[in-house]
Amino acid sequence: MKRRFKKSCYFPCKLEQLEQDLKNQYFQASPDLASKIIHHDGKRCIVVFIDYLVDKDHLYDQVVGEIQHTPSWDHETFKDTIPITGSKQHTELNPIGDELLEGAACVYIEGEKDCLTFLIPRVEKREPDRAETESLIFGPKVSFTESMDTNLNLVHKRMDTSSLKVEKFVIGNTVPTEVRIVYLEDIxxxxxxxxxxxxxxxxxxxxVLDASTLTQYIEDNSYSIFPQFITTELPDRFCYSLKEGRLGVLVDKSASGVVTPASFFSFFQTTEDNYTRWNMGAFTRLLRIIAMFISITLTPTYVAALTYHYEIIPDALLVSLGHSRTRVPFPPLLEALILEFLIELIREAGARLPTKVGQTMGIVGGIVIGQAVVQAGFTSNILIIIVALSALASFTTPSYLMGSAIRIIRFPLMIFAGLWGFVGLVFSFAFIAIHLVKQRSLNRPYFVPVYPFQPRDLDNSIFRIPFLHSNKRAYSNKPKKIQRFPKPKKPKKSDIDE
Structure with missing residues (x-):
């Protein structure tokens, strides 16, 4: 526990006493607390700083260098001559320690009644690079970084308008973290x-460790498996959402942004849908939604059909199924659970290993293990195909969080299908549908435009139509401006010979 000084005014004091008190009582004898004493015309001045938190170039050029070349020594002169904005004067020791932890340098002239601090933090940041988790074929490839300044610059570069508003919050009692709300005021x-x-x-x-951690603190339903906020590392998707009337959140030291409110279908959209032609974008968007249904229904349907409903299987396929299961000692439910669990193990191992090793292990491991479990009689060939199709379908979801939710949902669906057949499946789907209908994101409906049904928003969520006909924003976001641009007039037809 850090000791705090209760004196209303700590200064004046000796330079050695100031350094000793900061080191022993505030920083608990930290070896990284450094200092430099400067002499001039019979006066002494000390500069105290934490070695790894300050920018050394600015410290010696703009602080120490200016002090050494200043003929008249007093704090008011230092404030005018040192070219660093945001200097502060303190009469107590506690705020000085807090400033030093933020990357400030403390400047004190012996005998003065106050002390100066200049904020010159050392900022470690990387340059914007290609997005790793959201890969695109068309469109910008740059991603957010861990620097708040860089991320705000990327947003302003794409949205150079006075309507862009940024609000600052500092969250965290132990480790304060800067959080920014970003939105377009007129939309x-x-x-x-x-x-x-x-x-x-x-x-x-x-x-607040990261943007994804922040979403778990402020989401509407902490017990839902479905993500309620969009987490993206792409500045173009972030800015596109702002233009649609949504809000963005940036967190310092986080390489991703948050978009809210979100709907269930917005997790199956990408900005690449807008960069391709409308018919291609509409096809791929529908393909992802269909793939989601395939992923959560294919394996449970197999379990239900083989456990209770043989009559729905065609005769030709029934013979093949019976032949492939002759050596399998487990019931369909246990067989499917074992294989799905193996698929999840391979996926998780491939994600945690280095990129090249993970890709090799995923391909080789899937082939070797799949062939081995079939030859050993643990599962059938047909279930291998079904589980592989379900896994591939789940990977088409652009959002990692939504893809993970879909994969997890398969397990309770298989259990209900194995216990009660199609009755269990219908009950499970009804439960999921009710949950999605009741779910909200930033107090807005989550399953829109299906419920509440808003046909005008279908082209902004499930479908994609040509830009010239998509001149209105989604009503579900309740934007101030619904209309993006005036509806274009149909050109008059004229004969080419005229």
Whole structure:
């Protein structure tokens, strides 16, 4: 526990005493607390800083160098001559320690009644690189970084407008973290902005590790398996969502942004749908939604059919199924659970290993293990095909969080199908549908435009139509401006010979 000084005014004091008190009582004898004493015209000045937190070039050029070349020594002169904005004067020791932890340098002239701090933090950051988790064929490839300044610059570069508003919050009692709300003032709904602002304002936690951690603190339903906020590492998707009337959240030291409110179908969209022609974008968007249904229904349907409903299987296929299962000692439910569990093990191992090793292990491991379990009689060839198709279908989901949710849902669906057949499946789907209908994101309906049914929003969620006909934003976001641009007039037909 750090000891705090209760004196209303610590200064004046000796330079050695100041350094000793900071080191022993505030920083607990930290070896990284450094200092430099400067002499001039019978006066002494000390510069105290934490070695690895300050920018050394700025420290020696703009602080120490300016002090050495300043003829008249007093704190007011230092504030004018040192070319660093945001200097602060302190009469107590506690705020000086807090400033030093943020990357400030403490400057004190012996005998003065206050002390100066200049913020010159050392910022470690990487340059914007290609996105890793959201790969695109068309469109910008650059991704967010861990630097708040860089991320804000990327957003402003794409949205150079006075309507772009940025609000700052500092969240975290133990480790304060900077959080920014970003939105377009003339488009974003005021109630959405107020709701998000209120949730961040009342948040009382130790720290915020990442943007994905922040979403778990402020989401509507912490017990739902479905993600309620979109987490993206692509600045273009972030900015596109702002233009649609949504809100964005950036967290310092996080390489991803958050978009809210989100709908269930927005997790199956990518900005690449807009970069390709409308018919291609519509096809791939529908393909992802169909793949989601295939992923969660294919294996449970196999389990239900082989356990209770042989009559729905065609005779030719029934013979093949019976032949492939002659050596399998397990019931269909246990057989499917074992194989799905093996697929998840291979996927998780491939994700944790280095990239090249993980790809090799995923391909070789899948082939070797799949062939081995069939030859050993643990499963049938047909189930191998079904489980592989289900896994491939789940990987088409652009959002990693939604893809993981879909893969997890398969397990309870298989259990219900193995216990009660299609009755269990119908009950499971009804439960999921009710849950999605009741779910909300930033207090907005989650399953829109299906429920509440809004046919005008179908082209902004499930389908994709040509840009010239998509001149309105989604009504579900409640934007201030519904219309993107005036509806184009049909050109008059004229004869080419005229």
């Amino acid at each position: 974003a709904n005021g109630d959405n902005v107020k709701e998000l602002r209120d949730r961040l304002s009342v948040l009382n936690v130790d720290d």
